[in-house]
Amino acid sequence: MKKVSFRRKKNNAGSTIIIVLLMTSFVLILATLITTTTMINLRMKLAASQATKSFYTSEEAVDEIQAALGKISVSCFNRAYEEQLTRIFSYNQVESGSSEESDTKLVNINNKKANEDLRVNYMKYLLLELKLKTEAETTNMPSILTTSVIGKWDKTKDNNVNGTSVSSLFVRELNSYIEDYVTLKNVGTALEVESISVINMSVTNDTTTGAGSETSGSTAATGLPVYAVEFKDCVVKYLNENGDYSYITFDGSLGLPDIYIDFRDENLVGTLFFADYSLIGNRGISLNSGRATINGHAYAGAGHGLNVTNGANLTVGSNKYMICGGTFSIFRDKTTAVALADTKKGSIKAGASNFTLGSGAELWAKEIVVGNNGYITAESGSDINLEDDITIEGNYSNVEFNSGSSFSGYGYEDPDSAKESPYRSSALIVNGEHSKIIFSSGLSKLVVAGRAYIKFENEVSVATGESVSVNTNQEIYMIPADLIVSGKNPSTRKEGDPNVSLNIEINQSNFFGYDLLNKTSTGADDFIETRDLKIKANESLGFNEDQSRTYYYFKFKSRAARNTYANLIYGTEDEFVSYVMGLDYYKSLPANAKTTYLIEAKKLWTKIRTSVDSYARVSDSAIGIENSDGTIVRVNPYSSTGSNWFSANKDYDFKGEFTDRECRYNVFNKILAPLESGTKYTSTSQAQTYLSNKDDKYALIDLNKYIEGDIYGNVINKKGFDKLTASSAFCKTVDSKVVIVFRNLTNQPLVIKSGSETKISGYEVTLATTKGIIVTNGNVRVECDFDGIILSDKDIEITDGCTLSNTTFDASFGNGSLWKFVEDNSKADGAGNIALRADNGELFKDIFRYWNPKVGSDDDSSIKVGDMTYRDMVRVSKWRKYDDPERYIEESSKASAT
Numbered sequence: 001m002k003k004v005s006f007r008r009k010k011n012n013a014g015s016t017i018i019i020v021l022l023m024t025s026f027v028l029i030l031a032t033l034i035t036t037t038t039m040i041n042l043r044m045k046l047a048a049s050q051a052t053k054s055f056y057t058s059e060e061a062v063d064e065i066q067a068a069l070g071k072i073s074v075s076c077f078n079r080a081y082e083e084q085l086t087r088i089f090s091y092n093q094v095e096s097g098s099s100e101e102s103d104t105k106l107v108n109i110n111n112k113k114a115n116e117d118l119r120v121n122y123m124k125y126l127l128l129e130l131k132l133k134t135e136a137e138t139t140n141m142p143s144i145l146t147t148s149v150i151g152k153w154d155k156t157k158d159n160n161v162n163g164t165s166v167s168s169l170f171v172r173e174l175n176s177y178i179e180d181y182v183t184l185k186n187v188g189t190a191l192e193v194e195s196i197s198v199i200n201m202s203v204t205n206d207t208t209t210g211a212g213s214e215t216s217g218s219t220a221a222t223g224l225p226v227y228a229v230e231f232k233d234c235v236v237k238y239l240n241e242n243g244d245y246s247y248i249t250f251d252g253s254l255g256l257p258d259i260y261i262d263f264r265d266e267n268l269v270g271t272l273f274f275a276d277y278s279l280i281g282n283r284g285i286s287l288n289s290g291r292a293t294i295n296g297h298a299y300a301g302a303g304h305g306l307n308v309t310n311g312a313n314l315t316v317g318s319n320k321y322m323i324c325g326g327t328f329s330i331f332r333d334k335t336t337a338v339a340l341a342d343t344k345k346g347s348i349k350a351g352a353s354n355f356t357l358g359s360g361a362e363l364w365a366k367e368i369v370v371g372n373n374g375y376i377t378a379e380s381g382s383d384i385n386l387e388d389d390i391t392i393e394g395n396y397s398n399v400e401f402n403s404g405s406s407f408s409g410y411g412y413e414d415p416d417s418a419k420e421s422p423y424r425s426s427a428l429i430v431n432g433e434h435s436k437i438i439f440s441s442g443l444s445k446l447v448v449a450g451r452a453y454i455k456f457e458n459e460v461s462v463a464t465g466e467s468v469s470v471n472t473n474q475e476i477y478m479i480p481a482d483l484i485v486s487g488k489n490p491s492t493r494k495e496g497d498p499n500v501s502l503n504i505e506i507n508q509s510n511f512f513g514y515d516l517l518n519k520t521s522t523g524a525d526d527f528i529e530t531r532d533l534k535i536k537a538n539e540s541l542g543f544n545e546d547q548s549r550t551y552y553y554f555k556f557k558s559r560a561a562r563n564t565y566a567n568l569i570y571g572t573e574d575e576f577v578s579y580v581m582g583l584d585y586y587k588s589l590p591a592n593a594k595t596t597y598l599i600e601a602k603k604l605w606t607k608i609r610t611s612v613d614s615y616a617r618v619s620d621s622a623i624g625i626e627n628s629d630g631t632i633v634r635v636n637p638y639s640s641t642g643s644n645w646f647s648a649n650k651d652y653d654f655k656g657e658f659t660d661r662e663c664r665y666n667v668f669n670k671i672l673a674p675l676e677s678g679t680k681y682t683s684t685s686q687a688q689t690y691l692s693n694k695d696d697k698y699a700l701i702d703l704n705k706y707i708e709g710d711i712y713g714n715v716i717n718k719k720g721f722d723k724l725t726a727s728s729a730f731c732k733t734v735d736s737k738v739v740i741v742f743r744n745l746t747n748q749p750l751v752i753k754s755g756s757e758t759k760i761s762g763y764e765v766t767l768a769t770t771k772g773i774i775v776t777n778g779n780v781r782v783e784c785d786f787d788g789i790i791l792s793d794k795d796i797e798i799t800d801g802c803t804l805s806n807t808t809f810d811a812s813f814g815n816g817s818l819w820k821f822v823e824d825n826s827k828a829d830g831a832g833n834i835a836l837r838a839d840n841g842e843l844f845k846d847i848f849r850y851w852n853p854k855v856g857s858d859d860d861s862s863i864k865v866g867d868m869t870y871r872d873m874v875r876v877s878k879w880r881k882y883d884d885p886e887r888y889i890e891e892s893s894k895a896s897a898t
Contacts, residue, residue, distance in 0.1 A: 062236060062250055062876060065193070068177030070870025073254050076125035077873065081865070083121060084114045084263055114263045116224055120145065122256055123227045130229070130254075131173055132166060132199065145227055150199040167196050170231065197233035202253065204228075228255025250879045257872040261865060269701045270849025271691075273673040274715050275818035277321075277789060278806035280672070281780070281796035282712040284326070287312040290800020295320065297806070299672060302326035302709045304795055306365070308353045308374075314798075317805075318358040318379075323668045324365035325709045330355050331371025337395035338373055339434070349375040352396070357382040357405075364665050370397045370435075380404035381444075385661055387411045389427045390437060397435040403442030410447060410654075410661035447657055476569045476608050479504055479528065479552045483511060490549035502552055504528065508585040512601040513568070515583065516561040517554060529555040569609050576605055656680060663687050670706040671714055695813065697850065712777075712793040717853070720846035721777065724838055729760050734825050734835045737772035737788070737808060740765060741847060744778025749797065754784040771808045773818070775847065789818070822851070 120141055127133040132150055150166055174193045204226045230253040238246045274280055278296025284304030295317035300306040305326035308314045310333070316322045332338065332353045340351055352373040357363050360381040367386055370376065372394035378384055378401045385408045390399055401407060409427065427448060428437055439446065479489050479502070487502035506527050508514045517527040531551045556562035568576055580586055580601050589597055663681040667673050673691055681687050684703050692699050706714045724730050725743035732739050738758055742750055748763050752774065755766030765774070771787040774780075779794045788808040790796060798804065809818040822845045825835040836844035846852040 062248065062879070064179055065174050065177050065236075066252070066874050066876055067870070069252070069254055070874045072129045073126060073873040074870050076122050076129060077256065077868075079125050080118050080121040081261075084118050087114070087117075111261070111263055112224070115260055118261065119225065119227055119256060123229075126229065126254060131169055132229070145201065145203065145225070147201050150201055150229070167199055167231075170199060171196055174234070191238050192236070194235045194237050195233075196231050196235075198231070200230045200232070202228040202230050202255070224260075226255065226258075228253045248879070248881060251877045253875045253877075254873060257868060259865070259868065267854050268705055268714060268849055269698060270715065270717075270851065270853050271671045271673065271698065271701070272811050272817075272819055272848075272850050273671050274711065274791065275789065275809045275811040276806065277672060278786075278804045279796055279798075280711055280789070280791045281794070282710065282792060283794045285796045285798065287314045287798045291315075292798045292800065293317060293803045294322070294798075295803060295805035297321040297323070297672075298804070299323045299668075299711055300325065300328075300796075301711065302366070302669075305329060308355050311351065311353055311373075313354040313356075315356045316358050316361050316363070319360040320358065320362075321668075321674065322357070322361065322363045323672070324363070325669050326366050328355075328363070328365045328368045329371065330368075330374035330376060331394055331397075332373035334371060336372065337397075337432075340373060340396045349373075349398070357384065364668055367391065368399070370394060370399060370432075372432075373397060376400065378402060378405040378407070382406075384408070385410065385665065387662070387665065389429050391429045391431065392435045392437065393431045395432045395434055397432055398438060399436075400438040401440055401443055403440040404444050405440070406443065406445035407439075408445070408447040408657065408661060410658045447652070447654070476566070477553045479506075479554065480604065480608055482604050482607065490551045492549060504552065509597070510600075512580050512583070512605065513554070513565050514585070516556055516565050518557045527555055529553045568605070573602075576602070656682070659683075666708060667691075667703065669708045669711075670703060672711060712791065715791070715849060716775065716777075716793075716847055717849050718777075720842075720848070720852045721775075723840075724842040724844065724847055726842075727840055730838050730844060731758065731760050731765075732836070733758055733769060733772075735821065736769055737821070738767055738769055738774070739772055739836065739844060740774045740776075741844065742774070742776040742778070744776055747779060749779035749781040749795075750774075750776050751781045751783060752786065752790070773809065819850075822848075 123145065124138045124141055127144070128135065128138060133144065138144065171193050174196075178191055178193075205224070230251070232251045234250055234252060236248045236250075276297050277299060278294060279285060279298040279300075281299065282301045282303075284306065285298060285300035286304065286307040286309070288307070289310050289312050291313040293315045297320050298316070300323070302325035306322070306324040306328040308330040330353050332351070338351055340349060352375045354375045355377070357376075357378045359379045361379075362383045362385065363378075364385045365387075367388035368376070368384075368390045370390075370392040374392075374394060374397045376399045380402050382402075382405045384390075384401075384406070388411050389409065390407075392399065430437060481489070483504055483506050485503040485505050489502060491502055504527075506514065506517070520526045529552075531553065554565070556565065568579055577598070580598055586594060586597060659682050660680045663684060663686075664675050666684070667675055667687055671691075673694075675681055675687055676690055679690075688701060688703050691703075692701050721741065721743070724741055729743065730739070730741035740760070742760065742765070744750060744763070746763075751764045753764070753766055754768075754770055756768060757766065758768045759766055767784065767786075770785055773789040773791070774786075775789075775791045777793040780790060780792045780796045781799065782790065782796065782802050782804065783799045785803045785805075787805050789806060790804070809821065810816055811818070813819050822836065826837075826843055826845045828834050834843070838844070
């Protein structure tokens with residue numbers, strides 16, 4: 001059967017609309033997707049913009065903190081810098097390593113020392129400003145500077161005022177630098193430092209080749225420590241008005257940049273005045289046993305001064321200078337004295353330490369201190385000049401001035417100055433038993449330009465009203481027993497002793513000197529001055545209990561009052577009666593009471609004056625001191641007989657004497673040059689003019705540039721010294737003269753002795769010829785005679801039997817001078833050889849500033865003070881976002897809820 005096919009007619013109507021609808025739906029979907037994506041992108045951009053804004057707002061805090069820290073750092077630097085400028089041009093510092101005088105050492109204030117102190121003081125002021133340390137804590141800076149961790153963050157202590165951690169305090173300090181910190185916090189937005197993990201003290205070595213350093217000009221660094229305060233993980237957060245937090249973290253540090261400052265011009269005009277000297281010990285000279293003679297000029301520096309001990313005998317030859325930059329000490333033993341009988345005038349005292357100043361010789365020193373069994377003899381024509389006192393503080397000791405000798409204690413207290421200084425006021429003081437100062441009746445000159453001070457421990461002193469003081473007449477300034485109701489003067493300091501304190505009654509009716517005593521600004525009595533003397537038990541010295549005492553002295557209202565009192569005690573009875581009858585209190589009394597008062601006053605006056613012990617006579621031409629303002633009124637100890645006692649001379653130019661002597665001593669302590677005799681010097685410029693005419697090279701001499709007390713540094717170019725001795729010591733014999741330059745980096749002395757050949761073995765030098773010149777930066781021990789110059793930056797010890805002289809060289813520019821010797825032997829001969837040249841090619845003459853004044857570096861790439869800004873002192877590093885999602889969500893939620 002045939003199949004039947006059905007065919008339907010296809011109809012396309014409506015297909016277009018369907019396609020359109022499909023396409024429209026697709027476009028709508030696509031548009032929606034685009035719109036959604038755009039909105040998301042926009043939101044992301046808005047979020048990123050807000051985050052960036054917050055981030056940079058946090059950065060503003062970092063900038064503000066850096067600027068504030070920079071301001072503080074600059075302020076601390078300026079303070080430390082100005083302090084060093086003042087210090088380096090005013091004085092040298094003498095430090096003491098212990099209570100023993102022998103441990104005292106001179107610290108030369110040169111560029112290197114000043115830079116060291118600058119860095120330490122900068123850190124001190126910085127720690128104080130940042131409140132990381134207290135004033136009390138910064139008194140021991142060395143221990144602080146070696147501390148690695150200053151403080152760690154401790155959140156548990158943040159709200160505990162008494163237990164707040166150092167880091168917490170530092171965080172508070174940093175927040176105080178943010179502008180409007182409190183205001184922002186109050187209005188709901190906050191920009192603040194949240195925490196710091198740790199604060200450290202960083203110490204590294206400087207890599208700078210300092211222009212004024214000892215190693216300048218080389219590739220070596222100064223080696224000076226560089227200090228910095230470092231803080232790590234400092235978190236700064238910003239809370240915006242939408243409650244969003246942004247965190248930034250950075251590390252920071254504060255410290256001086258790579259800088260070495262030339263505080264003073266070290267390119268000094270070198271001089272050759274030292275060539276007249278046989279011994280130059282920049283720290284000191286000592287003779288500790290035996291006998292020795294110095295027949296040349298000598299210089300003993302301020303560090304240890306000149307010391308003659310243990311029964312040694314030292315003689316300074318005729319017409320020589322013995323310059324001591326500090327204290328001349330002489331004693332046999334510090335603790336015990338041997339009873340010695342009087343000996344004939346001028347003889348060496350057996351069993352004592354002796355010092356003899358030869359005829360025409362001059363001794364210049366800060367002071368002379370004579371301990372137990374010390375004997376000093378000034379021969380005819382000799383001259384002793386002291387800035388301070390001759391003090392005998394030991395027993396069985398003498399200082400004797402023979403006929404024709406002279407003494408000038410030129411230390412002078414300006415009457416216009418209210419400040420009193422026991423170290424610049426010359427006097428003659430005897431505080432020992434069986435000891436005396438003897439002046440010949442033929443004394444050439446005696447000038448005592450100050451007052452005596454009763455000295456106690458810890459450098460406290462009580463001024464007296466006289467230039468001459470012995471241990472007995474010092475009692476006139478102590479509160480007498482008649483004015484003590486209970487107790488004793490001095491009083492014991494032993495617990496439980498009834499004499500541990502005094503009950504003193506002083507008024508107009510019982511003391512004739514009442515009107516001379518001190519009163520406070522309110523008029524209250526302030527009559528008593530106390531001083532403690534500590535003497536602990538010492539069985540070896542024969543006392544088993546503490547012998548410490550407290551002394552009670554009258555406290556006078558002025559210098560003139562104190563000296564008026566001294567004048568009353570030393571004066572005549574008529575002078576005393578006249579003074580008492582002129583008192584207002586005396587005049588107010590009825591007639592019978594006046595008689596009683598005068599009788600009682602004379603009794604007390606007599607008791608006080610009987611303690612005065614006369615001990616010295618001089619010729620009528622001898623000079624004491626008197627100033628109309630009462631600086632010193634009378635210096636003659638009381639005596640009922642004799643007319644040749646010390647007499648005051650108010651017409652003498654004591655200030656002129658002080659200025660001249662001070663100027664001469666100052667020049668000695670800088671370049672060893674003697675100023676012209678017969679001329680009175682009134683200023684440094686006058687001395688400079690005289691010296692500049694000595695040689696063409698001295699024309700530009702500037703005395704203000706030299707460091708007082710550093711002869712070695714003013715003569716020797718340390719850079720040239722280091723170059724010459726870089727590989728080995730310099731040792732040659734030229735023209736029968738030994739020339740040695742020895743570099744010593746230890747405290748072991750260079751021992752100089754005679755031998756069959758000239759050689760150096762370790763720290764021992766043997767000399768086949770004992771004349772020439774020896775230069776070293778270390779200690780020296782001389783065990784043989786030597787004719788020439790021994791120049792040391794430290795101490796020179798002379799031993800028994802040595803005679804030191806210098807007929808080999810002089811400071812002139814002719815034949816026989818050091819200049820001529822060096823010049824002739826620094827030139828090449830026909831074969832091209834130079835006698836005074838080292839194997840490394842360096843010349844001997846270049847160790848001296850005279851031939852080689854330049855010490856600065858030719859290439860100093862370090863930053864200059866004038867170019868330095870706060871950004872050189874404050875550094876920000878590892879600046880980064882702080883990423884702690886959990887904390888972010890937690891903090892943001894809290895902020896949103898708020």
